[in-house]
Amino acid sequence: MPSYDTALFVGGTRFIGRHAVEAFLGAGYDVTTVTRGEHGDPFADRDGAENLRGDRTERADLVDARDAVDPDVVVDFIGLHPGEVREATDVFADARYVYVSSGSAYVPGDVPMREGETPLHPCDPEQEDDDSVETYGPRKAECDRAVFAAADEGVEAMAVRPVLVQGPHDYTERFGYWVNRVAEHDEVLVPGDGGSLLHRVSVRDLARALLLVAEEGAPGEAYNAADRSAYSLDRSLELIADALDTEVEPVHASARELAAHDVAPIDVPLYAPDPMLVSTEKLAALGWESTPPAEYVANTVQAHVEAGVTGPEESLDRRTEEAVIAAVADE
Incomplete structure (x- = not known):
């Protein structure tokens, strides 16, 4: 070589x-x-x-x-x-x-x-x-x-x-949105059933x-x-909560429940309406391996918290999120 x-x-x-x-x-x-x-x-x-x-x-x-x-x-x-x-x-x-x-x-x-x-x-x-x-x-x-x-x-x-x-240093702050939500709140709004795979x-x-x-x-x-293993949006919250040594309750809302508050599922960072998964066989054949998600998510969470990351400016605001959570609880 x-x-x-x-x-x-x-x-x-x-x-x-x-x-x-x-x-x-x-x-x-x-x-x-x-x-x-x-x-x-x-x-x-x-x-x-x-x-x-x-x-x-x-x-x-x-x-x-x-x-x-x-x-x-x-x-x-x-x-x-x-x-x-x-x-x-x-x-x-x-x-x-x-x-x-x-x-x-x-x-x-x-x-x-x-x-x-x-x-x-x-x-x-x-x-x-x-x-x-x-x-x-x-x-x-x-x-x-x-x-x-x-x-x-x-x-x-x-x-x-x-x-x-x-x-660390992810300027899009999309994952940082979820880190901030889990760090600051006991309940977090999640579109669909939490099984979104990206x-x-x-x-x-x-x-x-x-x-x-x-x-x-x-x-x-x-x-x-891509990772050799994929995980859902709900699993992301679990990994973040573990890294922060806290607990979080995902509150699942349907497209109809979100629409009642002028929110679309894709307004929430990292939500994918359909699974987006790729094969990683070619890269693995060169000898590449991925880090276990729990390990790198913990490192990412620490970096985002230290940097004060809160999420993209256009992210769903917490007041609207709480209104949807309350409406779901009343149903």
């Missing part, structure tokens, strides 16, 4: 990239992140880590970063549009290129969704340059197709498709997956990244 020791990250200073920098440094790499500098550099004082200022939408900035680093491995965390990935795979054609995609690239339906079998979303030209939430899945799917096309041209390009990523992955496990695929993945392939 060839030896790699120099990595360039396009992005890498916020959430997933932050943990990936740690994983690559721990494996002996020199790591350079190229960012616009909007979120600071958490590795400014770390040996082996450097930051370059650059805009990934500017080809000249990518070329400058490539020439300055001469990377063995490139990990692209912030490719949101297919044209950006086409540009990156061209600029970094001589490196091992790993694109951080998403499970949202799949057309939902298969349980589990499998690489190479479950269809990817189509993406029309108008969607490619759009920035709306509605086109996120199609854009990620088209970015994956750009990776595959580059591999067909001889570039050692691969994609990793994480599902819901959880861990596959998760620890951010530290994902960082190890990116390192593994960078070194051992096959060009032209995609690799799902």
